[in-house]
Amino acid sequence: MQCEMCGEEIRGSPKLVRIEGAELQVCMKCGKFGTEVQQVRRTDLRAQQKPAGGRPAPAPMGGPAQVRHKRDMFDFMEGDVVDDYAVRIRHAREAKGLSQKDLAMQLKEKEHLIRKIENSELIPEEDVRKKLEKALGIRLIDAIMSEEEKKLPGKLAPTLGDLTIIRKSKK
Numbered sequence: 307m308q309c310e311m312c313g314e315e316i317r318g319s320p321k322l323v324r325i326e327g328a329e330l331q332v333c334m335k336c337g338k339f340g341t342e343v344q345q346v347r348r349t350d351l352r353a354q355q356k357p358a359g360g361r362p363a364p365a366p367m368g369g370p371a372q373v374r375h376k377r378d379m380f381d382f383m384e385g386d387v388v389d390d391y392a393v394r395i396r397h398a399r400e401a402k403g404l405s406q407k408d409l410a411m412q413l414k415e416k417e418h419l420i421r422k423i424e425n426s427e428l429i430p431e432e433d434v435r436k437k438l439e440k441a442l443g444i445r446l447i448d449a450i451m452s453e454e455e456k457k458l459p460g461k462l463a464p465t466l467g468d469l470t471i472i473r474k475s476k477k
Contacts (some may be wrong), residue, residue, distance in 0.1 A: 309333040386448045387435065392426040398442035399424075413437045 307316045310330040320331040325340035332340070388394065399409050406424065410417040415434060422428040423438075430438060435446050 307331065309336055311336040311339070387429055387446055388448055391430070391446045392424050394444050394446065395438060395442065396424045398444045402442065409441065412441055 307320055308314065309316050309320070309332050311325070311332045312335070314333055314335075316331070316333045318334070321334065321337040322343045323330055323332050323337050323340035324343050325332075329343055330336075330340070399406070404412070406420045407417045410420045413420075413434070415437070419428070419434070423430050423434075430446070438444070439446055
């Protein structure tokens with residue numbers, strides 16, 4: 307194996323070193339130019355054996371973690387959380403005779419989280435919101451109009467275009 311920095315043949319085991327953000331397999335002489343990284347078993351996609359079908363072998367179940375892109379919590383929400391969510395939660399909790407600690411234990415969440423939500427310091431995430439709604443029997447989301455509600459006739463006011471049509475027909 308050759309040193310990825312100087313190109314010399316590596317005698318003994320290579321060192322995995324981070325130099326300016328890149329991890330390199332280097333010889334003992336070049337190892338002093340970077341910080342040694344603990345070797346973790348890495349799977350190199352090029353080194354995977356290809357079965358007869360020509361496709362790469364699937365990674366083992368306990369293999370490397372898949373890359374996940376961070377998403378904003380609002381990407382997961384079905385609607386908007388109501389403005390008075392803290393008051394609704396506190397009143398519903400007190401109506402059921404629960405302390406913040408009891409509610410936290412029931413939801414399998416931390417008491418500190420419940421306290422922050424009730425003090426309006428934190429908007430509950432989707433999973434916590436659903437647990438709160440179920441445990442307390444309340445709604446914390448602004449009602450999104452269903453298809454049936456959209457079809458119901460509402461109070462309609464004439465528009466400017468309607469008025470021009472009405473005036474034309476009166477002449």
